[in-house]
Amino acid sequence: MTVQDRDVARPENFRVARVLRTRRVTPHMQRVSVQVDDLLRFDCPPRSLGPHVHALIPRQDCKEPGWPTVDEKGRAIYPPPEQRPAVRTYSVRRFDHAENSIDIDFVLHGEGIASAWAERATVGEEIGLWRPHARILEAEPERYVLAGDHTALPAIAFILDHLPEDAQGDVIVMVSDRAEEQPLRLPKRMRLSWLHMPLDAQSGNMLPAAVRALDPQDIRASFVWVGAEAAAARDIRAFARKECGLPASRTYILNYWKRGMVEGTYDHGE
16 A cells, blocks of 8 residues: 555545465465454454455456545545446455454355455455444354355354354355365354355255254254355245244345356345
């Protein structure tokens, strides 16, 4: 960041982040650690349910990154559409207050603006971030059901990192193969199941069937968190709410992505 850029007024809930390091966690998961100013005013509480950020990926065909500024009344001003960065939503894997950094894990799927950026990101490179958001539980539930595909794995890992040691429930994660499984912090009374389905599968999803195979009584006693492809999330949402009778306050089921569509053209769900 140049001295001139530091003098530019930015929205209060926006940061220009700089890449600290990158690491290939698994063959198809890239971790990018970025540093931000004043993380204490930009993070989420530890018990957040999968905090996520809106990342602004600069256009490669523009000399300037196109970050938002503010006018004299504090309202955000955006550059013309042809100069605006692409906006993609990603889960936060970890906040590190010792170095004011955020770890963001990107699934490398061979296409897509954010995936390509993460694979080639270099130290010092900039990315824009809107402040992370997350749902926070008001009270500890009796048990949990956490389920998601590869894209939701960072959020599930974040949630598990901060669960009480006596938490109980089920964790179901669908990745392409065994090489994509990651070590997870698991309370002793939580059960973990891995499902394998190729990244390039054009149809089908094993996740709804795995959730439906759980004991309905366990579902009714749980808080259900899900991050998955839109059709799978819709199936699980209907099962949890209509078939098991869970109120909306006991579920948080998100459309992390939608087959054949780019972000901004579909509803994320809850």
